[in-house]
Amino acid sequence: MTDTDIYIQRLLEANPLREPLLRSVIQALQLPPGSRGLDVGCGIGLQELLLADAVGCDGHVTGVDVVPEFLAFGEKLAGQFCLSERISFRLGDMNRLPFDEDTFDWAWSADCIGYPAGELVPQLKELMRVVKPGGTVVILAWSSQQVLPGYPLLEARLNATCSAYLPFLKGKGPELHFLRALQWFREAGFEEFKAQTFVGDVQAPLSSDERTALTSLFEMLWVEPQPDLLSEAWMEYQRLCKPESADFILDQPGYYGFFTYSMFRSKVPRK
Ligand SMILES: C[S@@+](CC[C@H](N)C(=O)[O-])C[C@H]1O[C@@H](n2cnc3c(N)ncnc32)[C@H](O)[C@@H]1O
Numbered sequence: 123m124t125d126t127d128i129y130i131q132r133l134l135e136a137n138p139l140r141e142p143l144l145r146s147v148i149q150a151l152q153l154p155p156g157s158r159g160l161d162v163g164c165g166i167g168l169q170e171l172l173l174a175d176a177v178g179c180d181g182h183v184t185g186v187d188v189v190p191e192f193l194a195f196g197e198k199l200a201g202q203f204c205l206s207e208r209i210s211f212r213l214g215d216m217n218r219l220p221f222d223e224d225t226f227d228w229a230w231s232a233d234c235i236g237y238p239a240g241e242l243v244p245q246l247k248e249l250m251r252v253v254k255p256g257g258t259v260v261i262l263a264w265s266s267q268q269v270l271p272g273y274p275l276l277e278a279r280l281n282a283t284c285s286a287y288l289p290f291l292k293g294k295g296p297e298l299h300f301l302r303a304l305q306w307f308r309e310a311g312f313e314e315f316k317a318q319t320f321v322g323d324v325q326a327p328l329s330s331d332e333r334t335a336l337t338s339l340f341e342m343l344w345v346e347p348q349p350d351l352l353s354e355a356w357m358e359y360q361r362l363c364k365p366e367s368a369d370f371i372l373d374q375p376g377y378y379g380f381f382t383y384s385m386f387r388s389k390v391p392r393k
Contacts, residue, residue, distance in 0.1 A: 126191045133166050135338040138331040139381070143322035144169060144232065147262060147385055148176045150318070156180035157227035160252065162216045163187055163234025167196020170209045173230060174200075179208070184226070186214040216245055221252045228258040232383075237263035238287045239294040242306035250310060253390045259312065260387040263300050265319060267343070267381035269336065270362060270371060279355050280344045303386040312388035319384045326377040333372055336379070337365055 123131070148169075153159065155178040161170055164185030173183045187193055193211040200209040214220040216235060229249045236242040249259045270277045296302070304315050324332055340363040362371040371377065 126189065130166055130192070130195055132338060132342060133168065135335050136342075137168055137335070138329070139322060139324060139335040139339070140383075141168070141172070143320050143381075143383055145172055147320050147383065148172050150320075150385075151176075151228075151258070151260060151387070153177050153181075153228060153258075158182045158225075159184070160219075160221070160226045160229040160249075161185040162219075162229060162231035162249065164192070164196060164211070165234075166192050167199050167209065167211065169230070169232055170196060170200060170211075171203055171205065174205050174208045177208075181208065183209050184221075185209070185211045186216070186219065187211070188213070188215055217248060219248055219252050223251055224254045225252050226257065227254060228260070229253050231261045233263050235261045236300045236303055236306070237261075238290050238300050239298045240300075241298065242303060243310045246306055246310035246312065250312065250390050255390050255392040257390050258387055259307075259390065260385060261303060262383050262385035265301065265382045265384040267339075267379070269324075269339065269343075269379035269381065271374075271378055273358070273362065273371075276355055276358050276362075279352070280359060283355075284344050284346060286342055286345045301384060307386060307388040311391065313391050314389040316387050317384065319382050321380050321382050323380045324378070326375055328372060328377065336372055337363075 153173070153176045157177050158181060159173055159177065161173060161183060164170060164187050167185050170183045170185050174181065177183065185193070185196055190213055193213060196211050200206050212220055229252065235245050246259065253259055268277065297305070304317055307315055324336065328336070344359060361367050361369050364370060
């Protein structure tokens with residue numbers, strides 16, 4: 123399997139956990155029926171399906187991403203759902219979007235812009251350029267999780283010492299963290315700011331898709347142990363988070379976990 127194939131597989135595996143929550147976010151946005159939107163860093167197009175559903179038959183969603191294989195996957199997916207006329211894909215970089223000014227009524231970006239940390243102002247200004255005055259720009263990202271019930275200290279230790287996010291956060295000041303996005307919207311010149319966090323719950327009995335999604339999540343969240351992780355903590359992780367272990371946490375009949383997505387949205391000022 124290539125790295126691209128593995129990435130596609132991870133996105134597909136995570137979807138049963140993410141989709142219900144992302145549907146709630148989209149519902150809260152109340153996107154205007156018949157509107158035209160942009161999905162930045164659209165990946166394999168999973169959210170295009172939800173966004174196209176939200177804007178209805180007269181609406182349209184364009185996904186942009188830098189990986190051609192993701193876009194090809196998304197095109198196939200849209201075809202399978204008979205949505206090819208309402209969804210299109212374009213190869214492009216979010217820093218220099220391949221669209222004219224005022225092309226879209228809204229823009230959406232999940233787990234891409236500013237995630238988990240980055241220099242957001244130039245990217246938000248680029249979104250402001252392609253979205254019409256009065257249009258909405260929404261960015262959202264995974265912001266927390268509690269998925270090892272009964273082991274809060276272990277989970278905190280894993281997050282602090284072997285989080286897959288660590289390389290992306292290294293050297294980035296607190297002002298660049300995703301949860302500071304409101305300030306970035308302000309600095310980019312947007313108006314009407316709203317931040318909101320959505321929760322996804324998962325509880326036993328788990329469907330096989332949820333089980334696969336959580337197992338994959340454990341592998342994605344916590345990677346190779348760092349020198350400052352106690353070896354007992356890493357052994358405890360193996361005991362609780364590996365399906366082959368007799369103590370695999372997802373086998374607990376009362377398993378419950380949750381995760382959150384934080385959303386920031388704002389409006390392009392009217393000229
Ligand atoms: C974590 S994935 C999220 C995909 C999708 N938004 C989702 O939530 O399923 C991040 C995506 O951002 C894309 N990406 C990264 N840098 C980009 C850039 N400069 N311009 C456009 N897309 C980019 C990646 O190729 C990847 O598909």
